Amino acid sequence: MQISRLHYPLSDAFKVSHPTVVAMGFFDGFHKGHQAVLQRAKDEAQKRGVQLAVLTYDHHPAIVYRKMSSHEKRYLTLLDYKMQLLEDFGVDQVFLVNYSYEFQSQTPAQFIDNFLKRFNAVAVVAGFDHTYGNKKTATMKNFPNYVKGAFDVITVPSVNAKDKKISSTRIRIELDSGDVSGVNQMLGRPFQTEGVIVHGEERGRLLGYPTANVEHSEYQWLPKIGIYVVTVEIGGKRYLGMASIGKNVTFSDSHPMTVEINLMNFDRNIYGEVVKVNWLKYLRDEIKFTTPEELIEQLDKDKQATGDYLSDHPEIID
Incomplete structure (x- = not known):
């Protein structure tokens, strides 16, 4: 072209x-x-x-x-x-x-x-x-x-x-409400973003849920703050994950917004990789928990919900 x-x-x-x-x-x-x-x-x-x-x-x-x-x-x-x-x-x-x-x-x-x-x-x-x-x-x-x-x-x-009418304006509004499922129907494919894996604060690792921190362009429209089912494309292969767009409010009231993804059954060093994130389903809002234990309990539920989504849609990963 x-x-x-x-x-x-x-x-x-x-x-x-x-x-x-x-x-x-x-x-x-x-x-x-x-x-x-x-x-x-x-x-x-x-x-x-x-x-x-x-x-x-x-x-x-x-x-x-x-x-x-x-x-x-x-x-x-x-x-x-x-x-x-x-x-x-x-x-x-x-x-x-x-x-x-x-x-x-x-x-x-x-x-x-x-x-x-x-x-x-x-x-x-x-x-x-x-x-x-x-x-x-x-x-x-x-x-x-x-x-x-x-x-x-x-x-x-x-x-x-x-x-x-399907329009770009309508899709932006739906992303701002977190309805990625509706957005994907209007696109005819998963809403996809691209970013590079960078170092974060590694709190997820201490909680038993290590995350890949994806740094996006400031010009990329993202779904609203919350927890999502995603797949991440690394080197042409897709992996299941649960993504958090948020500010880690359990640990700080002034944390910048980040995109952090826990990849299921994945244990590789991918710092510096440019990855593609396919946003598939909104699970819940970001919640400020009183204790790390409460957060871990919720993450366990999110993991179960993510696994259930894969069971219903086995075609989403390679």
């Missing part, structure tokens, strides 16, 4: 010699709605015998429009992971545009002339609620009026779950 990093205005030297079908979208999360847009574009590209291309952006477009909190600036899928998902889907070309104020200030006609025509687009595909500039005028309903027959316009309807 070829990735072209683009900045407005495009260089005069930039050319796309081959015809393309272009799917437009930010695609944060790569959920079932996004997949429907990409599948429609892929089908069209195969029918026409041309390349499948994606127009997407290097950061949240909302950064241009308003001040965002540090939480809002996080992503469901960090850029490298999103690129990998697009490649796995069969995308030939990604046009990765720097979403700047000048870029979004183009009129729809300028956007088409400056970008889509230069992408040699024979068809452009997007979701029904996609916008490409001013949210009041740059809509998919108005898009054919601006295109004026230069290429075909294909609009993909919403994909719903429980009678509500």
